[in-house]
Amino acid sequence: MTYRKLEGKSTQILEKIRENLEKLNEKIDVMIEIQKHGQREIPENLPEALDVMTLLSLPDHLRKTAVTLCKLEKATADDVAEQTKRARAVESGYLNQLVIMGYMKKEREGRKAYFCVNKED
């Protein structure tokens, strides 16, 4: 009984660590983008149209993620990783970059983070 309780506790702690690492990852992604383009050029979540011409102009690694999300409409990094056969952490990084670039929106539903294409005007 005590062993099971301990096991449950450590799973919770690990989950918390994973969540915090993810948040750290996102912050690092933002910092990288700021370093690359400078604070002023970052569109700060302003919606940008992710049309096919924009898809064509994206670097290969981001295009694959963006096209997959267009097909799935709304998905987690896990869902995208399943389609692209790339690691979840990699997709999470790319999706967050696309959010920073203004092409996608990120919504948290409970513990899960969902990404969707920004269709607002």
Next chain:
Amino acid sequence: MGKIIAVHSYKGGTGKTSLSVNLAATYARSGKKVCLMDLDFRAPSLHALFKDYETDYWLNDYLNGVCEIDKVLVDATKDHGNGGKLMVGLANPSTEAIRDMTAKDRKWEMKALGRLLSLRSSVLNDGGFDFIIFDTSPGLQYSSINAIVTADVVLVVTSLDASDINGSQRMTSELYDLFEKKTGILVNKVIADYLSSPEEEKKFNKYIKSVHSLPILAVIPCFCEVLRAAGDFIFSEEKPDHPFTETLEQLANKVEKF
């Protein structure tokens, strides 16, 4: 699971519409459920061939979010089913509609891509269709790239014109490869001289493989009879034993397994 096929080309007049229509008819004849769609909004063509069918809604309306796809599709099975099913989605040929479609902004095109992508669920999964065939506009147009992104297989129709070959080569590296699409080449309107003997044919095939890095799915000779059909009737339907029809049947098999 069904397949979406986009028939595209770099230049106009390569025979996209003729091949799309005949490929659709070939699949229908083999008992498949096929949906043929005219995505050439700048120069719609299918309405002329399916002129006896009246429609209240066009594919333009579907992409504009005015209606769902079931309102657009007309059932041509009675005349063109031949054992299968053929539904057709037409593009609005009026000047006003063409002008409207050419003035769309990026945001609209993004939504249109979403509408095209959702056809997989509404037509293939829910409607139980085996194939959707997109007849697209030539070159790098929004509507054709949207169709390419949506498709499982892209068929690039090319003539032997030097600029067409060059354009198709560039589109391979700058468009089809970038979207990681299964793409095959259909060499259309090949002059009979090039295929006059097995040796000549071998020489021609070697040449065509050397200029295109993509698989050659069909080499279609230029038949005057096909040109004479002039988009007025479906050739492979009227002439089931003609070599053109035979080539289309071979192509249909290859695309199905592609």
